[in-house]
Each structure stands twice: as structure tokens, then as C-alpha cells.
Amino acid sequence: MKISSAYIHIPFCQQICHYCDFTKFFYNERLADEYLEALEKEINTYIPGEKANVRTIFVGGGTPTAVNHKQLEKLLQMIDDHFDISGCEEYTFEANPGDLDQEKVRLLKAYGVDRISLGVQVFDDEMLEKIGRVHKVKDVYTNIDRLLQAGLSNISIDLMYALPGQTVKDFEKTIDEALQFDLPHYSSYSLQIEPKTVFYQRYKKGKLSKAKEDDEAEMYELLQQKLTKAGAIQYEISNFAKPGFESKHNLTYWNNEYYFGIGAGAHGYLPGKRTINIRPLPAYVKKAFEDGKPILHEEPIGLKEQLEEEMFLGLRKSKGVSKELFREKYGKTLTDVFGRKLTDLKNRELIAEDSENIRLTPKGRILGNEVFQEFLLDE
Numbered sequence: 422m423k424i425s426s427a428y429i430h431i432p433f434c435q436q437i438c439h440y441c442d443f444t445k446f447f448y449n450e451r452l453a454d455e456y457l458e459a460l461e462k463e464i465n466t467y468i469p470g471e472k473a474n475v476r477t478i479f480v481g482g483g484t485p486t487a488v489n490h491k492q493l494e495k496l497l498q499m500i501d502d503h504f505d506i507s508g509c510e511e512y513t514f515e516a517n518p519g520d521l522d523q524e525k526v527r528l529l530k531a532y533g534v535d536r537i538s539l540g541v542q543v544f545d546d547e548m549l550e551k552i553g554r555v556h557k558v559k560d561v562y563t564n565i566d567r568l569l570q571a572g573l574s575n576i577s578i579d580l581m582y583a584l585p586g587q588t589v590k591d592f593e594k595t596i597d598e599a600l601q602f603d604l605p606h607y608s609s610y611s612l613q614i615e616p617k618t619v620f621y622q623r624y625k626k627g628k629l630s631k632a633k634e635d636d637e638a639e640m641y642e643l644l645q646q647k648l649t650k651a652g653a654i655q656y657e658i659s660n661f662a663k664p665g666f667e668s669k670h671n672l673t674y675w676n677n678e679y680y681f682g683i684g685a686g687a688h689g690y691l692p693g694k695r696t697i698n699i700r701p702l703p704a705y706v707k708k709a710f711e712d713g714k715p716i717l718h719e720e721p722i723g724l725k726e727q728l729e730e731e732m733f734l735g736l737r738k739s740k741g742v743s744k745e746l747f748r749e750k751y752g753k754t755l756t757d758v759f760g761r762k763l764t765d766l767k768n769r770e771l772i773a774e775d776s777e778n779i780r781l782t783p784k785g786r787i788l789g790n791e792v793f794q795e796f797l798l799d800e
Contacts, residue, residue: 426673430684431485439553442615444686459709466713477670486520497532506533511669519560544598577606583632605666732796741780
């Protein structure tokens with residue numbers, strides 16, 4: 422099968438957010454120069470000759486736009502040298518509000534980037550400071566205006582809920598302000614307190630409280646109601662888009678398709694295996710310079726794992742898992758593989774079925790992890 426996408430990780434940030442457990446480091450100009458050299462070594466390993474034809478490219482982090490102008494252009498040129506940008510259906514860069522000055526926007530546009538994912542989180546300066554963000558609400562307005570003036574209108578913003586001290590009314594204000602921009606795409610995630618984060622240390626010491634489950638559920642329901650009313654379709658558990666603006670790159674993951682994972686800590690999915698790259702920056706750079714293969718771990722993926730992941734990932738989509746595509750990929754029907762499990766889950770009103778798809782019910786979304794466990798197969 423064709424490798425349809427590429428994820429490229431840039432781990433630098435001007436500030437480390439209190440909730441973030443992604444591979445990230447404080448920006449340092451010298452380290453960023455070394456990292457970009459190492460990154461190209463790794464890309465050369467995967468794509469040694471002609472440019473790769475991929476449907477989507479996603480440059481994430483960290484904060485890819487935290488690097489300086491010269492480094493950003495080097496990164497963009499490197500991607501252009503190895504991937505056929507002209508044939509790419511979606512080319513996304515993550516950015517933080519406040520990072521995008523006019524020169525960086527110009528560079529992104531000039532090198533073919535056509536989608537921007539902004540880490541807004543909340544429209545509340547006090548809350549932004551509490552969660553470790555350095556931007557202000559006014560920076561969101563400035564950067565979105567700058568992007569639109571440059572012709573970069575395919576903009577997505579990320580929002581967070583169930584934050585410490587955040588009320589349902591607070592989150593409603595954030596949703597309402599976000600919707601004023603009338604953007605084509607919105608993503609929203611509840612706070613997860615992950616190990617090795619500032620919030621985790623505070624939580625373990627009893628200095629941080631999780632949001633009440635009822636409040637978190639109410640925030641999620643409010644999110645669904647307001648975005649649906651505004652014309653955005655919920656096409657995945659945490660993602661909403663106007664028709665035609667669904668994230669093609671993220672659909673690569675949920676459709677269980679192959680993709681390159683390039684950069685420190687990046688995850689990839691190649692035929693027969695999933696890969697995880699080395700996270701610590703010095704170790705990643707050293708290994709990339711040695712042989713261009715800074716892989717920490719490879720996990721073999723056989724038919725059993727493929728079938729399980731097809732359900733775990735596909736059921737995140739509102740449309741669910743396509744019966745026809747499943748049969749085309751595996752030569753078996755969903756009923757052949759999961760017949761009894763499907764019957765049981767339907768009886769419990771956790772999944773629904775029509776002539777084309779199997780999908781989660783509203784009740785099934787709330788109990789998603791419980792549903793996914795049912796699709797674990799015996800050896």
C-alpha cells in the first residue's frame with residue numbers, strides 16, 4: 422500500500438505549556454540548526470531519490486513556527502526538496518498565536534503551505550497564563566487577520582476544556598468567541614493530566630484538581646450543540662468542520678493508512694510496522710547523523726493488530742467504519758471477524774449499523790474506551 426502522508430515533528434517551543442506531554446524543548450538557535458541538519462538526514466533515509474508523492478503533510482510540534490526566519494525557510498525548502506508539494510492535497514503547519522509575523526506568513530504561503538492549525542486553547546488571558554501559554558487573546562485576532570490577508574484562509578483552531586478552575590460558562594464564552602471567526606475547522610480536547618508535565622506534578626502534590634465529570638460532560642455537549650448549530654459537522658469525536666474542510670491528514674490516522682513519522686519522538690506507520698523515534702534531542706541528533714535511522718522502537722503489525730486498529734481508529738469518525746472498505750482491505754466482512762461482538766454492542770446500544778457503516782451511538786461515544794476494548798482479538 423502507498424504511504425499516503427508525512428508527519429514532521431519540530432520540538433521547539435518558546436514556552437513549555439503546563440499540560441503538554443509531546444516531545445518538546447526550549448528553543449535554542451544552535452540546537453535548532455543541529456536539529457534541522459539531523460532531520461534532513463532522516464528524511465534522506467526514507468526518500469533518497471525522487472520526490473515522494475504524498476496526499477498530506479503535517480508539520481507539528483512543539484511549535485514549528487518557534488524557529489527563526491532563516492531556519493523556517495530552511496525547513497520549508499527541505500520539505501520542498503523531498504516531497505512533491507504541487508501534488509499534495511493538504512499541507513498543514515501548526516503555529517501558536519503571536520508567532521506568525523508577516524515574514525513567517527509570507528514564507529509559509531510562498532512554499533505552498535495551505536492550512537494552518539492554531540493552538541488557541543481559550544479566549545481568556547488569565548486562563549492562558551494559568552496553563553502556561555505565552556500568547557494573549559489579541560494575538561489570535563492579529564494572526565488570523567494576517568493569515569487571511571495573505572490568502573491562507575484554511576485555518577483550524579484548537580480549544581481546550583475541563584481546565585483547572587474553568588467553569589461551563591467560561592468554556593461557553595470561549596466557544597462563542599471562537600465561532601465569531603467563522604473558520605472552516607475547529608478541534609477541541611478535554612485536559613488530560615499526563616506524566617512528566619507541570620500539571621501532573623501539581624496534581625500528585627494535591628495542588629491541582631481535575632474538573633468534575635459532570636462539568637466536563639456538559640462542556641462537551643455544549644461544544645457539540647454550538648458548533649453543529651453554527652454549521653460545522655462533527656466528523657470525529659473531537660473535530661468539527663464545514664463540509665469539505667475535514668482534516669485530510671488526521672483522516673489518514675483514523676482510516677488506518679500508512680504515513681512517515683519524521684523527527685524526535687515522532688510516530689510512523691509503515692507496511693508491517695509502527696515506529697517510534699528517539700525523544701531526547703541530543704540522542705536523536707546523534708543517531709540521525711550516524712545512520713539516518715533515529716528509531717527507538719519498532720512494533721510489528723500483523724493482521725490481528727491491523728484489524729483491531731481498524732476498529733479503534735475508524736470508530737472515532739462520526740461515519741464510523743465502512744463495511745465495503747473493510748472488505749476490500751482484508752478480504753473478510755466485518756461480520757466474519759467481529760460478528761458476535763457487533764451483535765452484543767448493538768444490543769447494548771453502543772454502536773449502530775446501517776447498510777454502509779458501523780458507528781458509535783451517542784452513548785457509545787461517552788463509553789468509547791469500553792467499546793474499543795471489545796474489538797481486541799484472541800491470538
